[in-house]
Amino acid sequence: MSDSAQPISFSLFRRVLSMARPYRRTLYFTAVLTILLAPLAITRPKLIQVMVDDYILKQDVQGMTMLAGVIFGVLVVEVVLRYLFLYHADWLGQITIRDLRVRVFNHVTRLNLSYFDKTPIGTSTTRTINDIEAINTIFSEGSITILADLLSIVAVMAIMFATSWKLTLVVLSVFPILIWGSYQFKESVRKSYEKVRNHISTMNAFLQERITGMRMVQIFNAEAREAEKFRQINHDYTGANLRSIMAYAIFFPIVEIISALSLGLMVWYGARGVLSGEITAGIIVAFLLYITMLYRPIRMLADKFNNLQMGLIAAERVFKLLETQETIRNTGTRVPAKAQGEVAFENVWFSYSGNADEAVLKNVSFNIKPGETLAIVGSTGSGKTTIISLLNRFYEIQSGSIKIDGYDLHEYDVYALRRRIAVVLQDVFLFSGTVMENITLRDASITEEDVVKAAKMIGAHEFIAKLPGGYQYQVRERGATLSMGQRQLISFVRALVFNPEILILDEATSSIDPETERVIQYAIERLIARRTSIIIAHRLSTIRHASNILVLEKGEVKEFGPQDELLGIEGGRYRELYEKQFLQPAAEVE
Secondary structure (H helix, E strand, O other): OOHHHOOOOHHHHHHHHHOOHHHHHHHHHHHHHHHHHHHHHOHHHHHHHHHHHHHHOOOOHHHHHHHHHHHHHHHHHHHHHHHHHHHHHHHHHHHHHHHHHHHHHHHHHOEOHHHHHHOOHHHHHHHHHHHHHHHHHHHHHHHHHHHHHHHHHHHHHHHHHHHOHHHHHHHHHHHHHHHHHHHHHHHHHHHHHHHHHHHHHHHHHHHHHHHHOHHHHHHOOOHHHHHHHHHHHHHHHHHHHHHHHHHHHHHHHHHHHHHHHHHHHHHHHHHHHHHHOOOOHHHHHHHHHHHHHHHHHHHHHHHHHHHHHHHHHHHHHHHHHHOOOOEOOOOOOEOOOOOOOOEEEEEEEEOOOOOHHHOOEEEEEEEEOOOOEEEEEEOOOOOHHHHHHHHOOOOOOOEEEEEEOOEEHHHEOHHHHHHOEEEEOOOOOOOOEEHHHHHHOOOOOOOHHHHHHHHHHHOOHHHHHHOOOHHHOEEOHHHOOOOHHHHHHHHHHHHHHOOOOEEEEEOOOOOOOHHHHHHHHHHHHHHOOOOEEEEEOOOHHHHOOOOEEEEEEOOEEEEEEOHHHHHOOOOOHHHHHHHHHHOOOOOOOO
């Protein structure tokens, strides 16, 4: 059964309301206002009835003036209470979803990378923004306001029956038509809303991918094709909205017709009652107001029930995200102030899908002593980058063990572990903000002096100082205003300023020009002299100082040892790569 076909889940409803528990005083205050407003709203028509029958028809000006003052006072009180009700209901919704946004964001940042591998970014964005905003309607247009409208309807019908039960029955004779129409409207809009939310998620995911990959779209002249695909997505989204608009366009006029019919029946029967003396003129006037007060909330109830249900469907999606267990279990207790830097992989098997037949790493074993440099080479898809991800515990291995300083990774607190490791990737990601913020990632323990010192160490200070504003230069999204080499240098400073004991370079020099590479290469040589380092590179010239070289092929260790030793292996894989790169410059080395 689809979400749209499910009835309102009261357990889910209670769970949503429980989010307002820290603000229960406001919730109780709003509920009290709801109870007070219902009887207060019907007081004015009753007072007007009394005014017509006891003062206007008897030409008692003084009494009429006094009662008019009372009616005005009741109106002022009602306006004040309704203002407080609406303000606090909306405030409660906004403050609750504010807390929920923070909770969802914190949860998302703790999910392991496998979640993001299979979930479009646009989908996560929709859950964090659109769906959470929809939950707000449960408070602002759903539960509390629905309760207020229901109490108002009950109060109006009660006073109508108490005033004239015969006239009330005449007025309500058309109610079955209204109830049937409201149900049809609710079902039609509910289905349309569910389709709208699905299309929003699809559109967000599409836009996120295309905007992020706009360079590829333009390079391959795919603008027209992508525009056509977006046009279809947008057409489906608009169609879903138009179906809901059609439901509104039909329902609201029908309500007006039924309301007018009810009013006509009331006037027809009421006039006969006035002539026979069974009904007073004041009752007729009061009933005119009662009918308006009765049909106004009924006209909105069906829409509010839809908003409530759509809010609950959105809440179910958000709670499902919060219940996602694709997180790294942080049960370790080791929080070393400093690591020695010894790294050991022992018979490691790993598959992204968890299926042994699709293993990316197969029985991988190697050891790096403190201060040594390990170079990892191999063809694309051999598992080089996977080793880095496993060392940082972005994924969990299926079998074997990974140790740092003789302790299994699971014995370390995840955040303490990652604090001891720094990674420089080929594809540098920079956030919107200053150069300083991109380097420190807003870590208050890192001073500007530390950043400048690290920048000077790798030769990045000169170019940063020349930027407008220097270290306060505003970097645009993904560092669009900086060259690849400049972004790479900033990423080096970012890695070094955290002073890690283990440094990982994942093809960090493959996308920069030779001049910048020489600057970075000099810095690398100084850095790896006192750190355990892992270097993944296609350019074999960057790993000439490596203590050992690990050659991977289809997830298996083919060769391991110093460069001179591997070059001496006749027909060896590393020797083959070396000869292709240095003896056949024109050949492409994978």
